[in-house]
Amino acid sequence: MSIEKDINQKEFKNAFQKVYINLMYTNSWMQDLSKTWCKQFDITQQQYNVLRILRGAHPNCMNPGSIKQVMIDKSPDLTRLIDRLIDKEYVQRETCGSNRRKVDVIITQKGLDKLSELDPHEDGMLDNVRNLSEEEANQLSSLLDKLRNSRDE
Amino acid sequence: MSIEKDINQKEFKNAFQKVYINLMYTNSWMQDLSKTWCKQFDITQQQYNVLRILRGAHPNCMNPGSIKQVMIDKSPDLTRLIDRLIDKEYVQRETCGSNRRKVDVIITQKGLDKLSELDPHEDGMLDNVRNLSEEEANQLSSLLDKLRNSRDE
DNA sequence: CAGATGTAGTTGTTTAAACAAATTGTTTCC
DNA sequence: GGAAACAATTTGTTTAAACAACTACATCTG
Numbered sequence: 001m002s003i004e005k006d007i008n009q010k011e012f013k014n015a016f017q018k019v020y021i022n023l024m025y026t027n028s029w030m031q032d033l034s035k036t037w038c039k040q041f042d043i044t045q046q047q048y049n050v051l052r053i054l055r056g057a058h059p060n061c062m063n064p065g066s067i068k069q070v071m072i073d074k075s076p077d078l079t080r081l082i083d084r085l086i087d088k089e090y091v092q093r094e095t096c097g098s099n100r101r102k103v104d105v106i107i108t109q110k111g112l113d114k115l116s117e118l119d120p121h122e123d124g125m126l127d128n129v130r131n132l133s134e135e136e137a138n139q140l141s142s143l144l145d146k147l148r149n150s151r152d153e
Numbered sequence: 154m155s156i157e158k159d160i161n162q163k164e165f166k167n168a169f170q171k172v173y174i175n176l177m178y179t180n181s182w183m184q185d186l187s188k189t190w191c192k193q194f195d196i197t198q199q200q201y202n203v204l205r206i207l208r209g210a211h212p213n214c215m216n217p218g219s220i221k222q223v224m225i226d227k228s229p230d231l232t233r234l235i236d237r238l239i240d241k242e243y244v245q246r247e248t249c250g251s252n253r254r255k256v257d258v259i260i261t262q263k264g265l266d267k268l269s270e271l272d273p274h275e276d277g278m279l280d281n282v283r284n285l286s287e288e289e290a291n292q293l294s295s296l297l298d299k300l301r302n303s304r305d306e
Numbered sequence: 307c308a309g310a311t312g313t314a315g316t317t318g319t320t321t322a323a324a325c326a327a328a329t330t331g332t333t334t335c336c
Numbered sequence: 337g338g339a340a341a342c343a344a345t346t347t348g349t350t351t352a353a354a355c356a357a358c359t360a361c362a363t364c365t366g
Contacts, residue, residue, distance in 0.1 A: 001302065003294065006223075016279045016287075018290070018291075019291075020278075020282050023183060023293075024187075024225050026297045027176060030177065044322090063344080070162070073178075073181040074181065076324060076325075077324075077325095077346095078345085080322080099331080099332075099343095100330080101331045101344045103344080103346095122170075125173075126169045128173075129300055131300060131301075132299060134167075137172040140172050140176075140296045141168070141172045143285065144293075145155045146284060147179065147284060148179055149154065197352090217314075217315065229353075233317095252313095253361060253362085254313065255314060256315065
């Protein structure tokens with residue numbers, strides 16, 4: 001369905017307002033799917049994102065600061081997000097040896113196992129965007145990159 | 154900057170995973186801008202969205218159910234969102250005459266004034282997406298519409 | 307027209323997001 | 337080498353999101 005029909009708005013001020021609203025609407029739609037997907041595995045989207053980041057670093061550890069830099073949705077409260085991952089025993093945390101202001105966070109075996117459990121189901125999630133051809137998907141990615149460049153740097 | 158650099162991930166599983174992550178990342182980036190924009194006017198994004206919907210209906214009223222249908226980001230707790238708009242005196246609420254299960258919500262003059270105050274600043278917000286040409290913006294909108302069609306109906 | 311079913315909103319409660327201020331540790335620079 | 341500036345994370349507190357359970361009303365069906 002077109003965005004016009006979805007939100008019952010006949011016309012937009014211009015193409016920029018339309019794409020702006022369309023992006024937010026599409027994201028909300030996708031968040032719903034993603035949240036539901038994560039929920040069946042008893043994990044939140046952000047926790048999943050952080051776990052994957054830590055798996056990328058494994059067997060090295062990462063500091064909250066550098067985790068935050070590469071998070072998709074930057075949480076202002078990484079401390080307590082990590083607290084919750086510790087509760088679930090998916091990560092460990094200890095003071096960094098070389099710089100005691102910093103904290104080392106590392107994914108545990110249990111965390112790695114959890115991700116392995118989810119991996120085979122990822123395609124099911126991605127099916128939600130498979131209405132696009134591969135070429136269109138790439139095109140969309142490029143447009144998004146270009147969009148962000150307007151102010152990013 | 155490309156999504157690869159932004160989240161420091163060298164490669165993706167495929168074009169679909171990439172576009173999926175790129176969308177969420179772009180949205181988070183845009184949410185930040187939008188939130189900051191709204192904040193200077195002491196309003197939240199959702200409140201702004203609801204006010205605009207009600208202005209579209211004005212001088213008619215709308216029920217929470219139909220507001221929710223056309224919201225960009227559908228809140229599960231519209232009752233209290235409207236409570237907050239009532240606190241600010243931007244809307245009024247009363248039981249619907251013809252169907253007493255329903256509630257009539259209508260924007261007040263103060264609400265309309267508030268929107269008029271924000272209107273001239275909207276272009277400033279849209280500047281964030283003006284790195285795209287008009288044609289690219291339209292193309293992006295179409296791709297987003299197509300993306301959502303995968304499961305929507 | 308009574309009981310069942312469905313609909314529209316609301317309320318209670320748990321949990322997490324947001325933001326500012328504070329804490330702790332490291333550099334820098336006279 | 338000590339004060340000032342900065343950096344990395346944490347904590348406190350206010351506010352809102354999430355979800356389920358609930359109330360009140362309408363409609364349908366026999």
